[in-house]
Amino acid sequence: MGMYLVKRLTGAIVVMWAIITITFLLMHAIPGGPFTEEKKLPPQIKASIEATYHLDRPVWQQYTEYMGQIVKGDLGPSYKYIGRSVNDIVAESFPVSAQLGFGALVVALVGGVIAGVISALRPNSWIDYGVTFFSTLGISVPTFIIGAVLVYWLGFVWPIFPVALWKGPSYMVLPILTLAAQPMAFIARLTRTTMIEVLQQEYIKTARAKGLSQFQIVWHHALGNAILPVITYIGPLAAALFTGSFIVETIFAIPGLGKYFVTSIYNRDYTVILGVTMFYSALVVAFNLLVDIVYPLIDPRVTVGRRRD
Amino acid sequence: MSDIVRVKGLHVTFSTFNGPVQAVRDVSLRLAAGEILGIVGESGCGKSVTVQAMMGLWPTAITTVEAAEHTVLGHDCRSFTESDWRTLRGTDIAMVFQDPMTALNPIVTIGKQLEEVIRLRQKRRRSDQKGAMTEGIAEEVIHLLRQVGIPEPERRRNQYPHELSGGMRQRVVIAMALAGKPKIILADEPTTALDVTTEAQILLLLQKLVREEGMGMIIISHNLRVIARLCDRVAVMYAGTIIEEGSIETVLTSPAHPYLQGLLSSLPESATDGRLTAIEGQPPDSYHMPTGCAFHPRCHKAMRICARITPTNSNVSDEYSKRERVQHVREHQQTRECPHQVSCWLYRPEVK
Numbered sequence: 001m002g003m004y005l006v007k008r009l010t011g012a013i014v015v016m017w018a019i020i021t022i023t024f025l026l027m028h029a030i031p032g033g034p035f036t037e038e039k040k041l042p043p044q045i046k047a048s049i050e051a052t053y054h055l056d057r058p059v060w061q062q063y064t065e066y067m068g069q070i071v072k073g074d075l076g077p078s079y080k081y082i083g084r085s086v087n088d089i090v091a092e093s094f095p096v097s098a099q100l101g102f103g104a105l106v107v108a109l110v111g112g113v114i115a116g117v118i119s120a121l122r123p124n125s126w127i128d129y130g131v132t133f134f135s136t137l138g139i140s141v142p143t144f145i146i147g148a149v150l151v152y153w154l155g156f157v158w159p160i161f162p163v164a165l166w167k168g169p170s171y172m173v174l175p176i177l178t179l180a181a182q183p184m185a186f187i188a189r190l191t192r193t194t195m196i197e198v199l200q201q202e203y204i205k206t207a208r209a210k211g212l213s214q215f216q217i218v219w220h221h222a223l224g225n226a227i228l229p230v231i232t233y234i235g236p237l238a239a240a241l242f243t244g245s246f247i248v249e250t251i252f253a254i255p256g257l258g259k260y261f262v263t264s265i266y267n268r269d270y271t272v273i274l275g276v277t278m279f280y281s282a283l284v285v286a287f288n289l290l291v292d293i294v295y296p297l298i299d300p301r302v303t304v305g306r307r308r309d
Numbered sequence: 310m311s312d313i314v315r316v317k318g319l320h321v322t323f324s325t326f327n328g329p330v331q332a333v334r335d336v337s338l339r340l341a342a343g344e345i346l347g348i349v350g351e352s353g354c355g356k357s358v359t360v361q362a363m364m365g366l367w368p369t370a371i372t373t374v375e376a377a378e379h380t381v382l383g384h385d386c387r388s389f390t391e392s393d394w395r396t397l398r399g400t401d402i403a404m405v406f407q408d409p410m411t412a413l414n415p416i417v418t419i420g421k422q423l424e425e426v427i428r429l430r431q432k433r434r435r436s437d438q439k440g441a442m443t444e445g446i447a448e449e450v451i452h453l454l455r456q457v458g459i460p461e462p463e464r465r466r467n468q469y470p471h472e473l474s475g476g477m478r479q480r481v482v483i484a485m486a487l488a489g490k491p492k493i494i495l496a497d498e499p500t501t502a503l504d505v506t507t508e509a510q511i512l513l514l515l516q517k518l519v520r521e522e523g524m525g526m527i528i529i530s531h532n533l534r535v536i537a538r539l540c541d542r543v544a545v546m547y548a549g550t551i552i553e554e555g556s557i558e559t560v561l562t563s564p565a566h567p568y569l570q571g572l573l574s575s576l577p578e579s580a581t582d583g584r585l586t587a588i589e590g591q592p593p594d595s596y597h598m599p600t601g602c603a604f605h606p607r608c609h610k611a612m613r614i615c616a617r618i619t620p621t622n623s624n625v626s627d628e629y630s631k632r633e634r635v636q637h638v639r640e641h642q643q644t645r646e647c648p649h650q651v652s653c654w655l656y657r658p659e660v661k
Contacts, residue, residue, distance in 0.1 A: 202411035205366060209406070210426050210485065211399025214391075220425070224416050299416055300469040 004304050012285045019281045020274065027273055028059050034079035034268045053079060075275035080267045086275035089260055096166055097256035101242035103172055104179035112184040113230065116191025117223065123196060131188055138185025147178040147251040164253040175252045179245055183237050187230055195226040228299055235291035239284040313493055313525045314340040314363065318377035321362045330595045332358040334549045340493065340525040347536035348529045350546035351592060356529045357407065360495040364402050365394035382492060400430045403491035405499040409478035413470040419481045420466030423450045426488035453484040458510055475502045483511060487518065496528040500535065512539055533576065537561055542647055545569050548593050548603035555649030565625045565651040567608045614654050625649045625656055
């Protein structure tokens with residue numbers, strides 16, 4: 001286990017380095033820079049700003065300087081938001097995105113698994129068709145439409161929930177539902193498919209022949225097996241949800257990290273692009289590692305580091 | 310002798326994409342306490358379907374199970390729902406499944422899978438007779454595992470199915486059926502996955518339990534040696550029906566049905582000139598059953614009537630036995646009230 005962790009962490013560092021380097025090169029390959037504006041700055045002023053941020057130096061030199069910085073944990077200053085460092089921006093906005101993401105993850109998992117199990121237990125019943133209908137809808141309708149519909153019905157027609165900002169629990173309902181819709185629909189379909197498959201297995205017949213109740217069969221014998229593919233999916237899903245969705249944050253005016261990620265690219269805010277990309281990648285790597293460590297606790301056939309059977 | 314299982318005219322039909330398939334046609338069986346009934350037949354002849362239908366395991370959505378009579382321990386099971394069946398399963402009627410690789414839940418330890426049955430039994434027995442609750446589930450799990458010959462049961466019970474060999478898993482499956490202390494065991498090829506030595510041990514164990522506890526057992530096998538060693542009576546199935554039935558001695562020493570005659574003469578022991586004989590042809594396709602007797606296309610004694618009308622059960626007459634000069638163990642037949650019956654036109658005097 002210890003050896004396995006060391007190996008995985010070393011791998012993670014290599015992955016992170018590759019991501020930073022590629023992002024750095026791509027970023028500099030985009031024409032323009034942070035201080036290229038519609039309204040041309042006087043050349044001397046532009047030159048002196050660029051000199052302040054060492055942007056006048058060759059790319060390889062900027063790269064080594066930047067790498068030296070981030071090893072110390074400093075993501076550098078933002079070029080656009082004067083006086084704020086990238087560390088500040090992440091520290092300020094990530095907690096908001098994380099709350100939103102965690103809420104959406106819980107809703108998507110609980111709702112999706114329950115809906116999937118119910119429809120698998122009564123295949124081709126009206127409830128199964130209902131779940132299938134809504135999950136198809138959830139997967140195919142874009143987030144911004146789901147968000148807009150929720151805002152319209154639950155914000156204006158029946159003004160139950162606030163439709164913008166992030167000030168307390170009631171503010172979280174609509175954004176969390178909007179963000180959870182797609183993964184919940186996906187999880188419902190995944191659970192339904194695997195559950196139906198699992199219910200046809202011989203060991204379920206054995207469980208029935210033992211005289212176990214329907215609840216025991218579903219809860220003790222079927223669910224654990226049916227949920228395995230869902231667990232594999234949680235890793236990337238959690239990272240995606242935690243880092244926030246630009247769309248949801250924009251619709252509901254939530255001061256999360258997703259907004260910075262997208263605007264930083266328009267702004268050529270090099271340090272923010274790099275810093276946020278790196279932060280996202282670290283989360284993806286961490287969640288995948290977490291899932292790989294948790295997986296063997298649920299499926300004993302898989303031991304950490306290698307798959308059997 | 311009172312029967313603990315009685316089935317008359319059982320039909321099992323599956324609805325499939327290609328239309329209905331009659332897997333079991335007009336099967337009648339009975340089982341007495343302390344008796345072992347063998348069902349033999351080739352793969353796909355409906356043995357497993359029959360016994361699974363006997364404990365209501367077929368989902369009603371895709372299966373039609375019909376019977377003129379279906380009683381288990383005095384309960385009329387014809388109109389049983391899933392929850393009615395549940396009250397009998399495990400503690401009254403239990404099943405040993407065929408494939409130990411798939412019959413155990415891969416993510417639950419074998420100890421836990423056994424415990425479930427023990428708990429269920431304790432719960433049910435407690436409501437039946439107050440104060441009869443026995444504690445010590447862990448001890449009982451260990452005892453059961455030891456009983457079926459699993460070494461180091463204390464360690465094994467915490468293991469998962471994938472950590473056990475096929476033979477070990479098969480024993481766990483058997484232990485699971487025994488855990489409920491049922492009155493009826495339906496064993497679907499319980500020893501197919503085992504080597505010959507283990508097979509003998511398990512068969513002896515099952516036999517001992519049936520005799521001592523007064524259980525009844527139906528055992529499915531395509532291994533005639535297993536059947537010969539273990540059973541009191543045997544039913545031979547072909548294409549979804551029972552074609553011959555009787556005491557083990559009678560049926561195996563003086564087979565009446567041409568199919569069983571062919572089957573027995575294809576055993577290596579019966580090879581006379583160093584070559585094995587075989588039954589020509591293939592078992593019929595369940596979508597296109599032959600008319601009349603299902604065996605007639607492969608039967609070298611087939612008559613015209615065989616292709617037109619399905620023969621019904623009839624006793625093999627003494628006259629035939631004498632004429633064919635076969636040895637009957639007639640005294641045995643009489644004491645066990647177990648007539649030698651066959652579904653074949655050859656034994657119907659009216660056809661002659």
